[in-house]
Amino acid sequence: MEALEQFFKSMPPDNGMAFIVIQHLSPDFKSLMNELLARHTNMKIVSVTHPTELEPNTVYLLPPRKEMVCVTGKLRVHDRPADKPLTPINVFLRSLARDWKEKSVGVILSGTGSDGTKGIKSIKEYGGLVIVQEPSTSKFDGMPNSAITSGNIDY
DSSP: OHHHHHHHHHSOSOOSOEEEEOOOOOTTOOOOHHHHHHTTOOSEEEEOOSOEEOOTTEEEEOOTTEEEEEETTEEEEEEOOTTSOOOHHHHHHHHHHHHHGGGOEEEEOSOSSOTTHHHHHHHHHTTOEEEEOOGGGOSSOHHHHHHHHHTOOOO
């Protein structure tokens, strides 16, 4: 959460970009992300529950028990298969890369594991940009280190 707070606190609200926040959430977890992020940004915050067209200066959130993809400029959510490993960041980043190609940007912040590493590879293959939090500044350095080790980062 700290990494997201710092990120959005530093981001001007009229930046012309859409931000999609994908977290690893427990199926029974009631997310307070909307309320928490609202303390650090004046951008509109939307929890995606149906096909949603991307708009600039907006933050989109993934609800629990769902995966999200980007298809023809729209965010779409579907139930996460119970028998599938939990990799919602890879799922989303791969779809983002296919849909937005060189205009896609992936940002990997604090987290455990390696989710996101395969997704940023897709972003690089389509000519997009990848930014990773400096591991020494992250509370959990697993995801940033995995991304860096992959060799698919720009900054």
